[in-house]
Amino acid sequence: MNDTKLIDIASALGISVTTVSKALKGYTDISKSTRAKVIEMAESMNYMPNSVAVNLRTNETKTIGVIIPATVHHFFSSVLNGILEEAEKRGYLVIILQSNEKYEMEKKQLALLIQKRVDGVLMSLSNETDDFSHINDAIRKNTPVVLFDKIAKRVDCSKVVINDAKAAFDAVSYLINKGYKKIAHFRGSYVPQNSIDRFLGYKRALEAHGIEYDSKLVYVCDNNTDFEDGYENAQKIMTEHPDIDAIFAITDLVAIGIIKYFNEAGIKTPDQVAVFGFSNWFMSTVISPKLTTIDQPGFEMGHTAVSILIDEIADIKEHRKVEHQIIELPTRIIERESTVK
Amino acid sequence: MNDTKLIDIASALGISVTTVSKALKGYTDISKSTRAKVIEMAESMNYMPNSVAVNLRTNETKTIGVIIPATVHHFFSSVLNGILEEAEKRGYLVIILQSNEKYEMEKKQLALLIQKRVDGVLMSLSNETDDFSHINDAIRKNTPVVLFDKIAKRVDCSKVVINDAKAAFDAVSYLINKGYKKIAHFRGSYVPQNSIDRFLGYKRALEAHGIEYDSKLVYVCDNNTDFEDGYENAQKIMTEHPDIDAIFAITDLVAIGIIKYFNEAGIKTPDQVAVFGFSNWFMSTVISPKLTTIDQPGFEMGHTAVSILIDEIADIKEHRKVEHQIIELPTRIIERESTVK
DNA sequence: TTCTAAATCGAAAACGTTTTCGAAATCACC
DNA sequence: GGTGATTTCGAAAACGTTTTCGATTTAGAA
Numbered sequence: 119m120n121d122t123k124l125i126d127i128a129s130a131l132g133i134s135v136t137t138v139s140k141a142l143k144g145y146t147d148i149s150k151s152t153r154a155k156v157i158e159m160a161e162s163m164n165y166m167p168n169s170v171a172v173n174l175r176t177n178e179t180k181t182i183g184v185i186i187p188a189t190v191h192h193f194f195s196s197v198l199n200g201i202l203e204e205a206e207k208r209g210y211l212v213i214i215l216q217s218n219e220k221y222e223m224e225k226k227q228l229a230l231l232i233q234k235r236v237d238g239v240l241m242s243l244s245n246e247t248d249d250f251s252h253i254n255d256a257i258r259k260n261t262p263v264v265l266f267d268k269i270a271k272r273v274d275c276s277k278v279v280i281n282d283a284k285a286a287f288d289a290v291s292y293l294i295n296k297g298y299k300k301i302a303h304f305r306g307s308y309v310p311q312n313s314i315d316r317f318l319g320y321k322r323a324l325e326a327h328g329i330e331y332d333s334k335l336v337y338v339c340d341n342n343t344d345f346e347d348g349y350e351n352a353q354k355i356m357t358e359h360p361d362i363d364a365i366f367a368i369t370d371l372v373a374i375g376i377i378k379y380f381n382e383a384g385i386k387t388p389d390q391v392a393v394f395g396f397s398n399w400f401m402s403t404v405i406s407p408k409l410t411t412i413d414q415p416g417f418e419m420g421h422t423a424v425s426i427l428i429d430e431i432a433d434i435k436e437h438r439k440v441e442h443q444i445i446e447l448p449t450r451i452i453e454r455e456s457t458v459k
Numbered sequence: 460m461n462d463t464k465l466i467d468i469a470s471a472l473g474i475s476v477t478t479v480s481k482a483l484k485g486y487t488d489i490s491k492s493t494r495a496k497v498i499e500m501a502e503s504m505n506y507m508p509n510s511v512a513v514n515l516r517t518n519e520t521k522t523i524g525v526i527i528p529a530t531v532h533h534f535f536s537s538v539l540n541g542i543l544e545e546a547e548k549r550g551y552l553v554i555i556l557q558s559n560e561k562y563e564m565e566k567k568q569l570a571l572l573i574q575k576r577v578d579g580v581l582m583s584l585s586n587e588t589d590d591f592s593h594i595n596d597a598i599r600k601n602t603p604v605v606l607f608d609k610i611a612k613r614v615d616c617s618k619v620v621i622n623d624a625k626a627a628f629d630a631v632s633y634l635i636n637k638g639y640k641k642i643a644h645f646r647g648s649y650v651p652q653n654s655i656d657r658f659l660g661y662k663r664a665l666e667a668h669g670i671e672y673d674s675k676l677v678y679v680c681d682n683n684t685d686f687e688d689g690y691e692n693a694q695k696i697m698t699e700h701p702d703i704d705a706i707f708a709i710t711d712l713v714a715i716g717i718i719k720y721f722n723e724a725g726i727k728t729p730d731q732v733a734v735f736g737f738s739n740w741f742m743s744t745v746i747s748p749k750l751t752t753i754d755q756p757g758f759e760m761g762h763t764a765v766s767i768l769i770d771e772i773a774d775i776k777e778h779r780k781v782e783h784q785i786i787e788l789p790t791r792i793i794e795r796e797s798t799v800k
Numbered sequence: 801t802t803c804t805a806a807a808t809c810g811a812a813a814a815c816g817t818t819t820t821c822g823a824a825a826t827c828a829c830c
Numbered sequence: 831g832g833t834g835a836t837t838t839c840g841a842a843a844a845c846g847t848t849t850t851c852g853a854t855t856t857a858g859a860a
Binding site for chain 1: 807808809810811812814815816817
């Protein structure tokens with residue numbers, strides 16, 4: 119019921135709380151014998167330090183905050199797993215918040231985390247975010263922030279990302295090298311950097327291989343919780359441009375929508391139209407044909423983001439200068455059935 | 460850089476911290492005029508109370524802990540979304556921990572949460588857990604616990620669950636009513652209650668409809684991160700019992716494995732063998748044929764678990780007697796292609 | 801025995817709030 | 831101008847630790 123505190127141990131032993139505290143923390147100015155007595159008594163009363171009091175005194179909470187823009191699904195669930203595992207390993211707890219792609223939410227949540235005195239925060243930006251003063255504020259208040267996946271280049275902090283443009287470039291180059299000639303792109307909405315970068319990669323790959331870019335072959339799928347977008351745009355593109363022979367989709371989810379439409383409409387994948395996804399979500403192996411895609415290392419991203427953050431926390435604590443890092447995790451093409459005839 | 464505290468406001472205004480604190484908290488013994496001055500000054504210095512100090516003084520953290528047994532995927536990701544949404548709405552933060560189905564982890568993590576002074580904890584038991592003293596300890600220390608999904612009947616606390624046995628009974632009854640006669644069951648491992656209950660529901664449904672239970676038609680799939688188990692056992696059962704006409708799988712994941720094997724082996728689903736899943740994960744609509752399954756309301760489970768927990772926290776704080784609730788969320792059959800000829 | 805150095809301990813301040821309780825100031829009223 | 835009631839404020843304790851620094855005791859050396 120009532121948990122035991124230092125003073126309980128102290129009075130049970132007839133010594134002071136100072137001595138008890140020091141004994142428990144291994145200070146050298148406590149004799150072996152009293153240290154032993156304290157430890158034994160602490161165990162028998164199963165003492166656990168009150169973290170809140172410790173936090174107040176030491177000014178650190180051993181807790182990090184995480185703000186993700188979207189519901190915990192697919193890619194972010196991998197990242198989250200990486201975060202949880204690494205944080206546990208390094209002795210940190212993690213508080214999760216989701217901004218639902220709203221800038222105001224994101225801002226409020228970041229302020230809340232700082233007020234809660236988390237030691238640092240990991241965040242992936244909402245689609246709406248184009249003002250970064252809240253992040254700069256946090257950093258100025260000595261709460262380190264590391265951005266992952268959906269980042270802003272202009273913010274001066276560590277970041278861990280993939281090279282979306284390069285990955286997209288690779289994907290489209292792969293398709294071209296496979297002999298596909300008229301390649302469409304189902305892109306995401308216009309704001310987020312990932313969406314822009316993947317589109318740019320698509321465009322550059324075409325140009326690099328002497329294929330003229332045609333904006334009419336680009337469709338936008340901005341709903342990222344469902345595959346309906348991919349499904350409907352697939353239907354649309356096949357009436358408007360029935361002669362395409364491949365589609366590079368911004369996401370496995372829209373790729374799945376495309377394939378579902380093709381399967382229902384009797385359009386053969388990849389024989390008539392190949393489909394290339396992005397992220398390597400679990401379901402890309404359950405769809406038939408299995409989806410060729412880009413492996414986006416979410417788990418590792420979470421891992422390294424935590425690792426960098428905790429290092430920066432330590433740097434700040436020891437008054438060392440913190441060096442921001444930009445880590446670019448490698449992606450690779452996972453070739454499956456949807457692109458090989 | 461340095462955040463402002465009560466004393467900064469106080470000395471800027473030439474008044475005491477007591478007055479500042481009271482003004483900010485709306486005490487009635489502060490005059491309108493000084494209250495206004497305090498509020499204005501607080502805003503201009505953008506004061507945010509130090510949560511750690513508040514926590515220490517008020518003995519509550521407005522934080523709840525969540526321990527889930529498995530990686531944040533599929534079902535648990537829905538629960539988590541429900542938890543996060545409701546917790547946010549009620550002004551609580553949430554700390555997530557995963558036990559990886561290990562009892563020792565679970566125990567350690569629960570102790571950690573209590574030490575961190577979370578106001579309550581939500582947990583879903585690991586498969587290994589068969590000693591519940593850690594949970595009883597928590598409750599005895601006045602930290603309310605509510606169990607969800609994977610629970611223990613013997614623990615005296617609130618629980619939110621589905622009726623696995625009934626859901627399974629319904630599923631198998633549905634198959635029988637559809638005319639399927641030789642129905643196999645791919646069950647989970649022997650320990651967890653869900654697995655046992657679903658198996659029991661299967662068995663009872665057979666008996667209730669005058670079909671003799673045959674233990675040879677029950678295969679165990681205890682890997683819950685992959686669909687290989689379902690795939691391999693599907694292969695096995697079709698050589699050992701080629702005359703079955705339906706399989707009730709403990710999980711959509713194993714159902715997907717089954718269907719994948721059937722698709723590859725040219726076994727028609729549902730014409731030769733129908734497949735029934737469990738949970739209604741996202742991928743059950745991406746597989747072809749689409750999977751008939753049981754809808755397990757993860758999001759709502761998270762929602763109500765948080766709701767109950769926060770109510771109990773309030774009860775304890777107000778010294779009201781807390782009444783434990785056992786909430787059984789309804790499930791329903793989602794009929795799709797894999798069972799309708 | 802006396803002096804110095806080392807070993808061992810504890811008082812007290814501090815972290816930033818909240819809240820109780822009493823003091824001071826103001827007001828109303830005769 | 832005196833009395834009592836009301837309004838407004840602030841000192842201080844408390845939450846449970848950690849850590850500094852000085853005090854006391856013990857050991858060692860002469």
